[in-house]
Every structure is written in C-alpha cells, then in structure tokens.
Amino acid sequence: MLIVKNYMSSTPIGVYPSTSFRNLAKMFKENNFDIFPVIDEERYLLGIVSRTDMLHIFLPQYFSLMDDFSYLKDFGALELDKEAIIMIERIYVADDLMTKEVITVTEDTSLMKSIALMRKYRVRSLPVINEENKLMGIITRTDILKAFL
Numbered sequence: 167m168l169i170v171k172n173y174m175s176s177t178p179i180g181v182y183p184s185t186s187f188r189n190l191a192k193m194f195k196e197n198n199f200d201i202f203p204v205i206d207e208e209r210y211l212l213g214i215v216s217r218t219d220m221l222h223i224f225l226p227q228y229f230s231l232m233d234d235f236s237y238l239k240d241f242g243a244l245e246l247d248k249e250a251i252i253m254i255e256r257i258y259v260a261d262d263l264m265t266k267e268v269i270t271v272t273e274d275t276s277l278m279k280s281i282a283l284m285r286k287y288r289v290r291s292l293p294v295i296n297e298e299n300k301l302m303g304i305i306t307r308t309d310i311l312k313a314f315l
C-alpha cells in the first residue's frame with residue numbers, strides 16, 4: 167500500500183503564531199508552497215496559513231455572502247493605498263490569519279485517502295501529524311503524483 171510517510175516532505179517550513187504578515191508574504195514569494203503550518207515551539211500544529219488566508223484580509227467579511235459581485239465597476243472605498251497596506255503589514259500576524267480547523271493526515275494514511283481528502287476539501291496540501299498533533303511533514307498533490315510515476 168502506498169502511504170504518506172514514503173512520499174511526504176519530512177522537513178516542512180513552519181511559522182510561529184507571531185510571524186508577521188510581511189514575513190509571511192516574503193516566505194510565500196520565496197517558496198513555492200501553498201501553505202505554511204503554524205506551529206508552537208514543540209512543533210504542535212496550531213493551524214495553517216495559505217495564500218488565500220493572506221488575501222482574505224483585504225476584503226470585508228460580507229463579501230463571502232455575495233454570490234456575484236461582477237456588477238461592481240470598482241471597489242471605491244475598499245481600494246487600498248500604500249499607507250493602508252503598510253498598516254496591515256504591521257498589525258496582522260499568522261495567528262490572526264490562520265485557519266485553525268485543519269484537515270490533516272498521519273504518516274500511515276494511504277495516498278488514495280489523501281487524494282480523496284484533497285478533493286473533498288479542495289486543498290492542495292495536507293499537514294502530516296503524529297498521534298500527539300505534532301507536525302511530521304506535508305504531503306502535496308505533486309508528491310502524490312510522483313508516487314505514481
């Protein structure tokens with residue numbers, strides 16, 4: 167059976183809850199990762215920050231209630247200037263941005279189950295944890311595709 171342990175990245179880069187917005191943005195720019203696990207000093211998984219999580223702070227929450235906003239010609243008062251972006255960079259940290267309810271797998275999870283979870287939850291990567299909720303690695307769609315080559 168093909169299992170996660172044999173194909174995952176076992177040295178994932180994690181971030182701490184206090185990691186700044188600016189540092190997260192820099193890390194996403196420098197790395198081709200979909201997510202960064204948010205961990206504590208003992209590597210317990212606290213959540214994940216995705217590129218989407220980073221971008222969501224720029225729109226008001228009520229936008230998630232709208233099915234269609236194609237009729238808007240511009241976003242007027244919602245448009246951000248450089249000062250607003252600098253303020254966001256100073257205020258927000260990983261703890262503010264992260265998704266706390268994370269879909270995870272263990273090292274013994276089959277690759278087929280991993281594929282099913284990725285498809286069901288529309289994610290590209292899954293943190294791999296042990297029985298104590300410590301981060302052990304990350305499995306991505308690319309890792310799984312490599313297993314089938």
